[in-house]
Amino acid sequence: xxxxxxxxxxxxxxxxxxWHRDRGRLFQEIGMLAxxxxxxxxxxxxxxxxxxxxxxxxxxxxxxxxPVRFIGFxxxxxxxxxxxxxxxxxxxxxxxxxxxxxxxxxAFATALLLHQKLPFRNFFRGLFFLPAITSMVVVCVIWGTLxxxxxxxxxxxxxxxxxxxxxxxxWLGDPNWAMFSIVLLSxxxxxxxQMIVYLAGLQGIPDELYDAAxxxxxxxxxxxxxxxxxxxxxxxxxxxxxxxxxAFKLYTQVAILTQGGPKSSTETVVHYMVRTGFEEQKLGYAxxxxxxLFVIVLIIALVQRQLLRRFDV
Amino acid sequence: xxxxxxxxxxxxxxALGIVMSHAEAKTVIHVMHQGDPGWxxxxxxxxxxxxxxxxxxxxELIYAPHDAYNEKFSAxxxxxxxxxxxxxxxxxxxxxxxxxYLQPIKPLIDQDILDDMTESNVAQGTYxxxxxxxxxxxxxxxxxxxxxxKYLEAIGxxxxxxxxxxxxxxxxxxxxEKLSKLEGVKWPIDTFRGYGIKTEWITYAYGPILQSAGCDxxxxxxWKSVGxxxxxxxxxxxxxxxxxxxxxxxxxxxxGTNQFFAEGHPAALAFGGHWFYAEAAASMKDDIVVxxxxxxxxxxxxxxxxxxxxxxxxxxxPDIAGKFLSFMLKDKQYRDYAKNDSAYxxxxxxxxxxxxxxAGGPMAVAFEQASKTAIARPPHxxxxxxxxxxxxxxxxxxxxxxxxxALTAAAEKIDTDIEENDGYPxxxxxx
Numbered sequence: 001x002x003x004x005x006x007x008x009x010x011x012x013x014x015x016x017x018x019w020h021r022d023r024g025r026l027f028q029e030i031g032m033l034a035x036x037x038x039x040x041x042x043x044x045x046x047x048x049x050x051x052x053x054x055x056x057x058x059x060x061x062x063x064x065x066x067p068v069r070f071i072g073f074x075x076x077x078x079x080x081x082x083x084x085x086x087x088x089x090x091x092x093x094x095x096x097x098x099x100x101x102x103x104x105x106x107a108f109a110t111a112l113l114l115h116q117k118l119p120f121r122n123f124f125r126g127l128f129f130l131p132a133i134t135s136m137v138v139v140c141v142i143w144g145t146l147x148x149x150x151x152x153x154x155x156x157x158x159x160x161x162x163x164x165x166x167x168x169x170x171w172l173g174d175p176n177w178a179m180f181s182i183v184l185l186s187x188x189x190x191x192x193x194q195m196i197v198y199l200a201g202l203q204g205i206p207d208e209l210y211d212a213a214x215x216x217x218x219x220x221x222x223x224x225x226x227x228x229x230x231x232x233x234x235x236x237x238x239x240x241x242x243x244x245x246x247a248f249k250l251y252t253q254v255a256i257l258t259q260g261g262p263k264s265s266t267e268t269v270v271h272y273m274v275r276t277g278f279e280e281q282k283l284g285y286a287x288x289x290x291x292x293l294f295v296i297v298l299i300i301a302l303v304q305r306q307l308l309r310r311f312d313v
Numbered sequence: 314x315x316x317x318x319x320x321x322x323x324x325x326x327x328a329l330g331i332v333m334s335h336a337e338a339k340t341v342i343h344v345m346h347q348g349d350p351g352w353x354x355x356x357x358x359x360x361x362x363x364x365x366x367x368x369x370x371x372x373e374l375i376y377a378p379h380d381a382y383n384e385k386f387s388a389x390x391x392x393x394x395x396x397x398x399x400x401x402x403x404x405x406x407x408x409x410x411x412x413x414y415l416q417p418i419k420p421l422i423d424q425d426i427l428d429d430m431t432e433s434n435v436a437q438g439t440y441x442x443x444x445x446x447x448x449x450x451x452x453x454x455x456x457x458x459x460x461x462x463k464y465l466e467a468i469g470x471x472x473x474x475x476x477x478x479x480x481x482x483x484x485x486x487x488x489x490e491k492l493s494k495l496e497g498v499k500w501p502i503d504t505f506r507g508y509g510i511k512t513e514w515i516t517y518a519y520g521p522i523l524q525s526a527g528c529d530x531x532x533x534x535x536w537k538s539v540g541x542x543x544x545x546x547x548x549x550x551x552x553x554x555x556x557x558x559x560x561x562x563x564x565x566x567x568x569g570t571n572q573f574f575a576e577g578h579p580a581a582l583a584f585g586g587h588w589f590y591a592e593a594a595a596s597m598k599d600d601i602v603v604x605x606x607x608x609x610x611x612x613x614x615x616x617x618x619x620x621x622x623x624x625x626x627x628x629x630x631p632d633i634a635g636k637f638l639s640f641m642l643k644d645k646q647y648r649d650y651a652k653n654d655s656a657y658x659x660x661x662x663x664x665x666x667x668x669x670x671x672a673g674g675p676m677a678v679a680f681e682q683a684s685k686t687a688i689a690r691p692p693h694x695x696x697x698x699x700x701x702x703x704x705x706x707x708x709x710x711x712x713x714x715x716x717x718x719a720l721t722a723a724a725e726k727i728d729t730d731i732e733e734n735d736g737y738p739x740x741x742x743x744x
Binding site: 058060061062063064065066078083084147148149150170171172173175259260261262263264265275278279280281282 | 383384387390391411412413509510511565566567568569697698701705708709711712713714722729730733734735737738
């Protein structure tokens with residue numbers, strides 16, 4: 001492709017041969033790296049290794065009179081045999097599949113809109129970002145009221161607009177609707193973040209490219225397709241990966257609104273982990289779930305990167 | 314290097330915190346509790362009065378929300394910040410005592426309070442292995458069947474006079490069917506699905522229905538769930554409730570918990586806790602009828618147990634903790650608040666004080682159940698898993714899942730948990 005991002009920052013060039021040239025700078029660099037490495041080790045690497053170790057034991061949440069034992073992969077085998085785990089995995093996959101187009105599409109569309117030179121542009125940018133800075137807990141409580149069955153506001157609006165032809169929907173109580181309802185409110189709450197990322201991406205595309213395209217006679221759609229879209233490639237990758245990872249960690253909405261029900265239709269992997277770890281107090285088992293979740297998210301992130309790299313860059 | 318320094322900084326600041334809190338030279342008693350805002354205020358006032366009477370003691374209340382109480386307590390245990398006094402939900406007592414968190418409470422509480430406890434109150438605070446008392450409370454609880462007088466008269470329903478002539482299953486189901494066809498009734502019954510599927514409600518309120526039908530969550534002699542929870546009476550009973558839901562007779566989970574007394578009175582009956590009386594009676598006035606729970610099989614059964622108070626093994630001043638508990642349980646304003654909240658008496662003197670529950674009172678039937686049909690939830694350390702598994706099965710069943718399969722899965726999950734913990738000795742020897 002001809003239209004590349006602006007040149008990489010200068011540091012990328014400087015680091016390559018550094019340690020060959022100057023031993024003194026090597027220590028300096030190690031010294032500068034040390035704090036970050038130490039913090040990452042303490043707060044990320046060690047906990048991860050610990051959770052992997054815990055996953056191999058029957059460690060209870062709180063100390064108990066029975067001994068803690070090393071039980072190998074028993075926890076993992078139990079998880080794979082538990083239908084509820086597979087249900088929860090299927091549910092987050094469904095959630096991800098729906099939320100990606102809804103949330104990213106909404107974010108992209110509003111970003112395009114707010115990138116135009118409209119009056120009160122900054123005011124609207126703030127307004128559209130408001131849900132994202134509202135606590136998810138608050139959003140859930142409010143939407144819980146909107147979703148009420150059969151006389152909640154949402155059902156009344158639908159009933160009014162359809163002249164009573166559409167029966168009230170049990171948004172959170174019907175196994176067929178519950179996950180979709182969670183998708184709706186999640187997308188509404190969180191799209192602001194992706195919107196800001198897209199706005200930043202849009203602003204990073206140099207105006208000269210649009211001017212050049214105009215001189216070449218490109219119409220608005222062609223400018224969008226051949227200038228905006230390629231210019232947003234890294235942004236798309238980032239947004240997609242981040243949204244997918246967030247979607248797989250779905251928990252708050254479910255914990256507040258449905259507790260995994262009805263009929264386990266909104267059980268998610270993280271909710272399953274909390275349920276087994278905190279309610280049933282099986283920390284070893286819950287750790288095994290977290291290790292599995294980590295592996296799944298890692299694989300998805302790697303696959304997404306590879307796919308997008310192959311098709312685009 | 315950096316890590317160590319950070320760590321030592323944390324340690325230093327934590328140590329400083331401990332030193333500071335001891336600087337006042339007062340004995341600090343940490344009290345962990347849950348409750349609605351009114352209760353929280355009441356506890357705060359009791360604490361103030363106790364401090365006024367005992368100037369060398371500082372009562373520090375730690376609030377944890379009801380729905381996540383056990384999780385919060387576990388977190389406190391793990392971070393070695395156990396309170397001195399804790400409120401606990403009665404069915405979790407066996408788990409806490411078995412894990413070594415609670416100490417026998419008899420030597421620490423005033424004798425007149427111990428003598429004042431009702432049988433059901435003693436039962437909910439007793440650990441089955443050593444038969445010792447580990448917790449005490451002012452209150453207890455029960456569930457009754459509330460009815461709308463107008464609807465019941467319209468279908469000509471028989472109104473039971475006491476626990477002994479409670480409705481049978483056939484009568485009950487017949488009335489539900491009639492009510493479903495009655496003008497003005499949107500749902501024949503509210504079983505309070507609106508409390509959600511994670512609160513204790515399901516196990517607490519629906520468990521006795523199983524016991525009434527002749528089965529249980531777990532066999533209380535062998536402590537095995539397979540063969541009991543998935544037995545025919547249990548499958549049959551939950552299939553019956555599933556059918557009610559399918560018929561549209563039960564208030565859906567997402568319709569809240571006020572349909573019995575909401576505008577137009579859409580729900581005709583309410584399978585509700587004693588605490589529901591205060592809010593329902595306020596708007597229903599004379600139209601509210603309080604009836605015993607129906608008999609679903611050979612015998613009647615009703616829930617009991619509530620949030621009671623224990624003293625932890627971590628307490629450095631168990632005697633002062635006990636003194637505070639005795640003070641609170643006798644506190645006049647505390648009792649008045651409980652009475653106004655239509656709290657269910659767990660102390661005899663409090664029952665005598667509560668016109669609501671005394672003979673001839675509107676909730677007398679509820680109190681009658683305590684001595685005739687009340688059955689505690691299984692006092693076993695595996696209770697957290699028992700209740701979690703059962704709640705999940707009920708959610709599956711109420712939403713149309715296969716009854717037998719759901720109960721089998723729950724029973725197996727419970728038995729697996731017990732096996733994983735080597736049978737929770739010495740519970741495995743208690744045949």
